[in-house]
Amino acid sequence: MIRRMLTVLMDDLTDSHHVRRLEVGDTGRRRSWTEDEKLRIVQESLSGPRLTSATARRHGISRQLLLNWRKAWREGRLGEEGTATSFVPAVVTPEPEAAGERRVPQDDRIEIVTANGRRVVVGTGIDVAALVRIVRGLEQL
DSSP states (O other), X not given: OEEEEEOOXXXXXXXXXXXXXXXXXXXXXXXXXXXXXXXXXHHHHHSSXXXXXXXXXXXXXXXXXXXXXXXXXXXXXXXXXXXXXXGSOOOOOOOOOOTTOOOOOOOOEEEEEOTTSOEEEEETTSOHHHHHHHHHHHHHO
């Protein structure tokens, strides 16, 4: 990285503070991101609520660029078709059983929480293709 030093003095009538030294960093050429890197960064930004700006800062890219990548991913222009479900974190927790009690099976239902916080509760007999369409539709809202 090339650093250039520049000394700037401001007029006393406009500001009482003097800028003694101003550093301007030259970042060089544009970086090129592979599709895998873009997908990894998009996945990270979707892993929790309000992570877009923090993820963009962490990777040294603009928030708008990350939003463009997320839009391309939603429209199927970034990554393979059908990778939407791999971006949704799943947490499985067993229900505690009381000593001596036999567990009574209840309705076999699954609750799915999408990356943008929407919840879907479905029965275990649902058609998987229909469920994928529903989850994708909710992600685009």
